[in-house]
Amino acid sequence: xxxxxxxxxxxxxxxxxxxxxxKKWTGLILRHxxxxxxxxxxxxxxxxxxxGRMLTERMKELEAEGIVARTVIPERPIKIQYSxxxxxxxxxxxxxxxxxxxxxxx
Amino acid sequence: xxxxxxxxxxxxxxxxxxxxxxKKWTGLILRHxxxxxxxxxxxxxxxxxxxGRMLTERMKELEAEGIVARTVIPERPIKIQYSxxxxxxxxxxxxxxxxxxxxxxx
Numbered sequence: 001x002x003x004x005x006x007x008x009x010x011x012x013x014x015x016x017x018x019x020x021x022x023k024k025w026t027g028l029i030l031r032h033x034x035x036x037x038x039x040x041x042x043x044x045x046x047x048x049x050x051x052g053r054m055l056t057e058r059m060k061e062l063e064a065e066g067i068v069a070r071t072v073i074p075e076r077p078i079k080i081q082y083s084x085x086x087x088x089x090x091x092x093x094x095x096x097x098x099x100x101x102x103x104x105x106x
Numbered sequence: 107x108x109x110x111x112x113x114x115x116x117x118x119x120x121x122x123x124x125x126x127x128x129k130k131w132t133g134l135i136l137r138h139x140x141x142x143x144x145x146x147x148x149x150x151x152x153x154x155x156x157x158g159r160m161l162t163e164r165m166k167e168l169e170a171e172g173i174v175a176r177t178v179i180p181e182r183p184i185k186i187q188y189s190x191x192x193x194x195x196x197x198x199x200x201x202x203x204x205x206x207x208x209x210x211x212x
Contacts, residue, residue, distance in 0.1 A: 015134055017208035022128005028121055087211065094207050097199040102123035104196055 020065055021094065025050050026058055030088065031095050033068065037083040067091070126171055127200065131156050132164055136194065137201050139174065143189040173197070 021027055025047065032038065032046045044055055059082060062068035067088040073079035084091075127133055131153065138144065138152045150161055165188060168174035173194040179185035190197075 011134070011205075011208070013208040013211060014137070014205050015131070017204050017211075018128060018133030019130065021204065022124060022130075022132075024125065024128075025121070026128075027124030028117070031120070090207055090210055094200070094203040097203045098123050098127065099117075099120050101196055101200050102117070102119040105119060105123075105193065 020061075020067070021091075021098075023058065023061070025054060026062070027095065027098065029055070029058055029062070030067070030084070030091055031099075033082060033084050033088065034092055034095060037081050039079065039081055043082065062088070126167075126173070127197075127204075129164065129167065131160060132168070133201065133204065135161070135164055135168070136173070136190070136197055137205075139188060139190050139194065140198055140201060143187050145185065145187055149188070168194070 021030075028047050028050075029043060032043055038046075040052075040055065040059075044050060044052060047055075059068060059070070063070055065087075066085055069083050069085050069088075071081045071083065073081060127136075134153050134156075135149060138149055144152075146158075146161065146165075150156060150158060153161075165174060165176070169176055171193075172191055175189050175191050175194075177187045177189065179187060
């Protein structure tokens with residue numbers, strides 16, 4: 001890997017990116033949202049070991065980071081949907097590369 | 107992203123990969139090792155806010171994961187070098203994709 005990297009000391013953005021992605025369950029949540037817009041319990045059903053409290057926390061964080069959008073559908077009863085923003089969609093290559101690496105490991 | 111993903115419920119390996127990469131400083135440490143084999147203090151110099159204690163902990167974890175190799179050079183004084191294993195080198199696309207994503211963000 002030629003040294004075209006951003007100088008390590010000057011990349012809080014890169015470190016912040018690792019931090020966001022590294023939080024427990026965030027990777028799997030993003031992976032699921034990459035396949036489709038979801039309601040809260042659809043995400044929870046897809047990741048059985050993930051508690052409702054933790055999912056709520058992760059979704060708030062991802063919303064604050066501008067990675068996930070929360071849409072309220074004013075039906076009766078009200079429906080809430082979660083989808084990736086453009087910033088979130090740009091994570092697809094990252095998610096895919098991590099998956100490919102994970103699959104290589106025995 | 108067509109649904110060619112591994113079923114979410116069945117991918118502890120993917121979740122484990124996110125966990126490894128998400129630990130604070132791991133991403134930047136791996137990034138630095140991708141550019142060259144390093145001695146302990148070279149890594150520490152490259153990441154000023156990273157304490158010696160934390161770096162020691164992260165290197166032990168990465169060694170246990172088979173991502174980093176620790177080589178003792180029997181000179182006087184003894185030299186210890188850290189380098190990426192094949193498994194570690196396979197992370198290059200992941201590190202690069204995270205960097206590219208981070209650079210896109212304002």
